[in-house]
Amino acid sequence: MRPAGRADTASLYFTYPQFAAPEGAARAGLARDVAVAIVGAGPVGMVAALTLAQQGIASVLIEAKDSFNDGSRAICIARQSYAILDSLGVVAPFLEKSLGWTTGRSFYRGRQILEFHMPDGPEEKFRPMYNLEQQFIEAYLWQAIEANPLIETRWQSRLEGIEIDEAGARLTVADPEGSYSFHASWVLAADGARSAVRSQLGLRLQGQNFEGRYVIADVQMEHDYPTIRRALFDPACRPGATVLIHRQPDNIWRIDYQLGDDEDPAEAVREDVVRDSVAAVLAEIGHAGPWELEWWSIYSANTLALEDYRKGPVIFIGDSAHIVPIFGVRGLNNGIADAHNIGWKLGHVLAGKAGVALIDSYPPERRGATLDVFANASKSARFMTPPTRGWQILRDAALGLALTHPFAGELANPRQMTPFTYAESPAVLPDDPGFAAGPAPGAAMIEARVGAGFLSDRLARGGFTLVCFDPALARAIEALPGAPAVACLPWPSAAAERLGAGQNAAYLLRPDLHVGARWQAATAETVRAALDKLCFREV
Numbered sequence: 001m002r003p004a005g006r007a008d009t010a011s012l013y014f015t016y017p018q019f020a021a022p023e024g025a026a027r028a029g030l031a032r033d034v035a036v037a038i039v040g041a042g043p044v045g046m047v048a049a050l051t052l053a054q055q056g057i058a059s060v061l062i063e064a065k066d067s068f069n070d071g072s073r074a075i076c077i078a079r080q081s082y083a084i085l086d087s088l089g090v091v092a093p094f095l096e097k098s099l100g101w102t103t104g105r106s107f108y109r110g111r112q113i114l115e116f117h118m119p120d121g122p123e124e125k126f127r128p129m130y131n132l133e134q135q136f137i138e139a140y141l142w143q144a145i146e147a148n149p150l151i152e153t154r155w156q157s158r159l160e161g162i163e164i165d166e167a168g169a170r171l172t173v174a175d176p177e178g179s180y181s182f183h184a185s186w187v188l189a190a191d192g193a194r195s196a197v198r199s200q201l202g203l204r205l206q207g208q209n210f211e212g213r214y215v216i217a218d219v220q221m222e223h224d225y226p227t228i229r230r231a232l233f234d235p236a237c238r239p240g241a242t243v244l245i246h247r248q249p250d251n252i253w254r255i256d257y258q259l260g261d262d263e264d265p266a267e268a269v270r271e272d273v274v275r276d277s278v279a280a281v282l283a284e285i286g287h288a289g290p291w292e293l294e295w296w297s298i299y300s301a302n303t304l305a306l307e308d309y310r311k312g313p314v315i316f317i318g319d320s321a322h323i324v325p326i327f328g329v330r331g332l333n334n335g336i337a338d339a340h341n342i343g344w345k346l347g348h349v350l351a352g353k354a355g356v357a358l359i360d361s362y363p364p365e366r367r368g369a370t371l372d373v374f375a376n377a378s379k380s381a382r383f384m385t386p387p388t389r390g391w392q393i394l395r396d397a398a399l400g401l402a403l404t405h406p407f408a409g410e411l412a413n414p415r416q417m418t419p420f421t422y423a424e425s426p427a428v429l430p431d432d433p434g435f436a437a438g439p440a441p442g443a444a445m446i447e448a449r450v451g452a453g454f455l456s457d458r459l460a461r462g463g464f465t466l467v468c469f470d471p472a473l474a475r476a477i478e479a480l481p482g483a484p485a486v487a488c489l490p491w492p493s494a495a496a497e498r499l500g501a502g503q504n505a506a507y508l509l510r511p512d513l514h515v516g517a518r519w520q521a522a523t524a525e526t527v528r529a530a531l532d533k534l535c536f537r538e539v
């Protein structure tokens with residue numbers, strides 16, 4: 001919601017572009033068959049389109065609205081998402097605009113009980129977290145899409161029907177000129193929490209709703225506090241409740257405050273009530289200057305997911321597949337990983353580089369990641385908003401103890417997101433027990449300094465990479481037909497040590513930067529056979 005007198009998209013800091021529906025000559029091709037349709041040009045659909053395009057695969061992106069998402073949504077983007085954006089070649093504007101951060105502070109009844117620092121250091125190319133408003137995330141993805149001839153975007157085009165057949169699915173779309181249908185061999189459903197694709201196919205999200213409601217308010221003000229996440233437990237401005245405060249670019253501050261059991265949600269979102277509540281929080285944090293309300297909404301946490309992320313040729317990614325509590329900042333971050341995961345797999349299959357069975361590894365890998373998020377997010381949701389009197393007593397006891405015993409403050413550590421390890425996946429190979437360190441198959445590759453740059457700078461964009469230390473092995477791999485890219489690193493080196501790698505060791509990385517296989521004694525033959533297996537190629 002925006003203050004009275006301001007239109008839905010009348011933002012204080014962002015100018016919404018307006019995109020036209022297909023018109024003129026572009027309409028002639030609307031009904032043609034396509035290989036991939038992506039429903040929803042939110043951030044997840046856009047990342048999927050860019051990932052497919054990186055694989056050389058064209059897609060049609062269908063979006064109901066005429067602009068980016070309005071209001072304020074995701075603000076915290078994790079390191080792993082920046083690594084994905086980097087591998088897609090689009091991270092530069094994100095880095096320029098966003099605010100990187102490592103530190104959070106928690107306060108109980110006005111006194112600091114915890115300062116946590118997320119893992120960071122000179123070995124890392126990206127900070128653990130960046131704050132950036134979702135509008136900019138979408139705008140920067142759009143810059144890349146607009147310039148990419150492999151992606152056809154149809155704005156103001158709402159999916160109204162979908163029917164699966166033996167060759168894919170037929171989609172019915174309505175736009176301002178009327179309605180038409182077209183056939184797609186594959187459909188990526190990226191149409192968000194209220195997915196039309198999901199409901200058209202009779203699928204339902206399953207899971208849990210949490211107690212407790214929050215008002216999410218964005219405020220513009222000049223406020224002199226670094227980019228450090230603040231959590232206020234039981235503050236004087238909201239006794240018994242929790243308040244979160246985040247700095248964003250353009251002097252925008254995100255203030256999330258919990259409503260008390262006695263507060264009527266409908267009343268709580270009235271503009272005058274929001275203004276009073278925000279003013280009380282700002283007084284508590286010592287902001288005496290002017291401020292303006294940008295936007296607000298009401299929110300309660302859910303852990304909901306589809307039982308299966310695939311129905312035949314239709315694959316669910318992002319919020320259409322899962323809804324997670326915002327406090328773990330995993331909704332969009334997970335959606336970006338979904339899109340990247342299915343993007344390289346579908347791209348490899350359609351480009352003839354992998355067998356179609358590779359697609360089957362998407363649902364278990366990414367649903368596994370969602371269930372892991374649920375486990376973590378449920379813990380933090382219970383801490384932020386204790387669901388019962390018993391939880392409340394336990395939580396308050398821990399917070400009270402933390403005033404005098406710092407170890408108890410750790411309980412207030414939100415444990416920010418780390419990438420999920422696909423340990424059980426059919427698209428990773430068993431580990432070599434000879435490793436005492438480094439990421440196991442299924443885990444995301446770690447970052448390391450290599451010369452003046454980073455290991456990730458040496459990895460293929462969109463393809464497999466063999467990271468090795470023996471120049472003779474590197475040459476043998478490069479001579480293979482359909483060879484992966486090779487990053488041959490010095491040995492011994494700090495990177496080799498972090499990877500637990502002997503001189504003949506090698507890591508085979510998938511295009512999504514997860515480890516597919518590793519060996520202490522790699523040969524060209526083992527690497528070639530592993531590539532065939534990871535790509536489900538018949539040999």
Ligand SMILES: Cc1cc2nc3c(=O)[nH]c(=O)nc-3n(C[C@H](O)[C@H](O)[C@H](O)COP(=O)(O)OP(=O)(O)OC[C@H]3O[C@@H](n4cnc5c(N)ncnc54)[C@H](O)[C@@H]3O)c2cc1C
Nearest residue numbers: 040042044064074075076159191192196318319331332333
């Ligand atoms: C207040 C708030 C704060 C959040 N903070 C964070 C955070 O800090 N970090 C984080 O990782 N996540 C956060 N999230 C979650 C994040 O915003 C979502 O996970 C993310 O937007 C999901 O992206 P998506 O592309 O899957 O869906 P959406 O962003 O919802 O995009 C779906 C798109 O599909 C389009 N669409 C829908 N139906 C149709 C149809 N029938 N035909 C065609 N198009 C259609 C919609 O118009 C929309 O553009 C937050 C969410 C909220 C509400």
